[in-house]
Amino acid sequence: MNALTDPRPRGADEAGKAVAIRRLTRRFGDGPAVLDRLDLTIAPGEFVALLGHSGSGKSTLLRTLAGLDPVTEGTITRPRDVSVVFQESRLLPWKRVWENVVLGQDGADRRERAAKVLREVGLGHRIDAWPLTLSGGEAQRAALARALVREPQFLMLDEPFAALDALTRLKMQGLVSELWLRHRCAVLLVTHDVDEALLLADRAVVLEHGQIRTDLPIGLARPRRHADPEFERLRSVLLDALGVCDG
Amino acid sequence: MSETLIGIGARNGSRPVARRLPRLSALLPFRRFATPVLLVLGWQIACSSGLLSTRLVASPAQIVATGWSLTRDGTLPANLSVSLVRAASGLGLALVVGVCLALVSGLSRLGEDVVDAPLQILRTLPVLAMVPLFILWFGIGETPKILMVALGAMFPVYLNLHKGIRAIDPKLLEMARTLGLSRGRTIREVILPGALPDLLVGLRFAVGISWLMLVVAEQVNADSGIGHMMMDAEDFLRTDIILVGLAVYGLLGLASDQAVRALESALLGWRPVYRGRAS
Numbered sequence: 001m002n003a004l005t006d007p008r009p010r011g012a013d014e015a016g017k018a019v020a021i022r023r024l025t026r027r028f029g030d031g032p033a034v035l036d037r038l039d040l041t042i043a044p045g046e047f048v049a050l051l052g053h054s055g056s057g058k059s060t061l062l063r064t065l066a067g068l069d070p071v072t073e074g075t076i077t078r079p080r081d082v083s084v085v086f087q088e089s090r091l092l093p094w095k096r097v098w099e100n101v102v103l104g105q106d107g108a109d110r111r112e113r114a115a116k117v118l119r120e121v122g123l124g125h126r127i128d129a130w131p132l133t134l135s136g137g138e139a140q141r142a143a144l145a146r147a148l149v150r151e152p153q154f155l156m157l158d159e160p161f162a163a164l165d166a167l168t169r170l171k172m173q174g175l176v177s178e179l180w181l182r183h184r185c186a187v188l189l190v191t192h193d194v195d196e197a198l199l200l201a202d203r204a205v206v207l208e209h210g211q212i213r214t215d216l217p218i219g220l221a222r223p224r225r226h227a228d229p230e231f232e233r234l235r236s237v238l239l240d241a242l243g244v245c246d247g
Numbered sequence: 248m249s250e251t252l253i254g255i256g257a258r259n260g261s262r263p264v265a266r267r268l269p270r271l272s273a274l275l276p277f278r279r280f281a282t283p284v285l286l287v288l289g290w291q292i293a294c295s296s297g298l299l300s301t302r303l304v305a306s307p308a309q310i311v312a313t314g315w316s317l318t319r320d321g322t323l324p325a326n327l328s329v330s331l332v333r334a335a336s337g338l339g340l341a342l343v344v345g346v347c348l349a350l351v352s353g354l355s356r357l358g359e360d361v362v363d364a365p366l367q368i369l370r371t372l373p374v375l376a377m378v379p380l381f382i383l384w385f386g387i388g389e390t391p392k393i394l395m396v397a398l399g400a401m402f403p404v405y406l407n408l409h410k411g412i413r414a415i416d417p418k419l420l421e422m423a424r425t426l427g428l429s430r431g432r433t434i435r436e437v438i439l440p441g442a443l444p445d446l447l448v449g450l451r452f453a454v455g456i457s458w459l460m461l462v463v464a465e466q467v468n469a470d471s472g473i474g475h476m477m478m479d480a481e482d483f484l485r486t487d488i489i490l491v492g493l494a495v496y497g498l499l500g501l502a503s504d505q506a507v508r509a510l511e512s513a514l515l516g517w518r519p520v521y522r523g524r525a526s
Contacts, residue, residue, distance in 0.1 A: 066425050083425070090422040094440040094517045103436065104428045130517045146426075 016134045017077070018154050018186035019065070022076035023167040026210075036210035038072070044052055044153070047180055047187045049197030051242060052207035058190045061207070062158050065188065079186075082154045083147035087162050089139035091131035093144075098127045101146045117145045121175060137168035141175070148183065155180075157189045161196070173199055177222070194238045198231055201222050206241040214241035305487035310494065313487040322476065327495060330461060333389065333405075337396025338457045342450070344397065345404030353412030353442070354434065366405060374399045375463055382468060392464040392472075399460040403452035411445025412438055444518070447511050452466045454503045458496060 016206070019042040026035040035055045037123040039210070042048050052058045063069040065076065066084045091100045098114035118124050121141040131139060140160060147155055177200055180187055191197055197204045198218060206214035216237060220230055287307050293299040294306030301309065317323035348366065351358035378395065385391040415438050423433045465474025473492050480488035 043442055068424060084422075086418070086422070088418060090418050092419060092437060092440070094443070094515075095436070104426045104432060130519075132517065132519050150426075192351075 012159065016025070016077055017041045018046070019188070020077045020082065021061075021065075022075045024061075024064065024071065024076060025065065026057075026069070026072060033210050035064070038207075038211055040205065041082075041206035042186045042188060043155070045184045046199060047189070047202045049189045049191055049204045050207060051197055051204060051238065052192060053193065053242065057210045058206045058207055059158070060158055063191050066156055071236055079153035081150060081152045082156065083150050084156045084158065085140070085143050085147045085160045087159045089131070089134075089136075089143040091134075091139060091142055093130065093132050095131070096127075097123070097129050097131060097134070097142050100131060100142060101149050103146065113149055114145070117149045118142070120148070120179070121145045132220035136164050136169075137172060140164065140172060144176070144179070148179065151183070152185050153185045154188070157187065157191075159190055159192065162192065170195075176200060194235055195226065197238065198234055204234075206238065208241075212237070216241070224246055236237060261489040263495065281430060300435055301486065302484055303486065306488055309487045309505060310490045313485075314491045314494070317488070321494070323491070326471055326473050326476045330474070331499075333392050333464070333472065334396060334457050334461050337393045337460065338400050338453060340393065340397035341400035341404055341453055341457070345410060345453075346446070346450070348401075349405045349408035349412065353409045354438070363409070367403070370402050370406070374460065378467055383385065387468040392461070392469070395464045396457045396460040400453035400457040403456060404446070404449040407445045407449030407452070408442055411442030415441045415443070444511075444515055447514065450510075451504065451507045455500065458500050458503070462496065 014091055019040070021038060021040045024035050024038045024233040025033055027033045036170070038057075038061065040048075041063075047071075050058055050061070060069065063086075064071060065078060066082065091097070092103065097104065098118065099157075102110040107113075115124065115127055118127050118141075121144050123138060123141045123145060126134060126138060126142075131142065134142065143160070161172050164172060173196060177223060180200075187201075189200060198220070201218055204214075204216045204218060205212050208214075214237075216234065218234060220228065220234070224231060226232075290304075291307045294301060294304070294309075296432060299306075305313070314323070328512065348362050350454070352362040352366075353359070374395065377390075377398070381391040381395055407431040419441065420433065421436055424436050461472075462474050466478050469475040469478075473495055477489045478494035480486075480492070
């Protein structure tokens, strides 16, 4: 899908961390901690996949990082410019696609900027469409465009392809991989899909009972192939960490 | 595909049937009007033959004639404009007050606690039962009439807009937060456009209610307006004038409903339903 084989984070001089989470704890009411003294760092330009069962705290972690949930215990440092793509496109149905993309942005060149990024995600022909007329894949492309137009240093993807059909999902994974190689922002991808994590990420972390139990670097060359024996091995490791027997 | 085949078969088989069918189907949209037209014809015949006393009800022809003469001598236009001004001012007032109250109670919890409870209590009162009180308070001039219309029409505006604001998808509000939209911008770009369909539903109810209020307000202590014209006619047993008034009220209701519908398709072009109708 892409020609680059060794995706390195944006420049070696950009040392340090894009995102640093220190001893983050979150509980609702008197229940058990959803996040339990969690530590996680993401380097600039690094693509991290976050896996875990339902209820393992993935969504809580992402919501906290996105600023939707408050930090009650622990600390979070993250870049100022972040973007989130949700499972649903969350486009405003009463604004045309391009207006959705540059929602909240100012400047006279809003439309051109929207057009440019929409072309980049392959949606240049639907710039004036109403969101309710888009297909599921097109809507997610628009949501990606809306995230990218802000030129984020940190991009959060919350199961962005979970609601798409298998073929569309493959195309979208290719697109995300391409866009990431071009923009080089740090990415946190929340997913249920082990293959997706292995196709896209530099590192896969598995969340369990509010803590990171497995932190697996994925050193595969890109483009990645399912048939690669190393891919198979990493797949078994991840499935094992998720408590699924790889028969 | 199968339809074409059937069509060809029919044309080859029996020509006359094939030729008559399209003509019948062209009349189909007008079939709905057949019953009303027949009823009016029957009414006219009953009046002309003396079956129906014109003291009870005027004939359709008489109504049309009276309507024309009332228009020519200026009675109808004068009264109509008075009624229109009352309805429009009342509705306008209802819109302003209803929208403001809905914004206050829809956008803040404190506002809801302050505004919503009294309005919900007031809502259960039949507004028409307040006519005597309104006359006592505001006399018999234009004020009580306009206020009656405004009070009746305000509730649907308030209730629907409030519901619309509260029903905004929380996921869209979250999205607005992740995009860093300010509170004011979120209200302008997310909440208000999202509640607009509900506001328009409220407006449609409000328009209907304002005519209802107007009828009552104009038949109690008025010296002008369509309702007054009808009450005056009652004293002289002029059923034709009463029926002209009824017809005018009916047409006004129909026209205003169409106007709100037009407004809906203009403002809600993003909804696939309206796109379908427009194309």
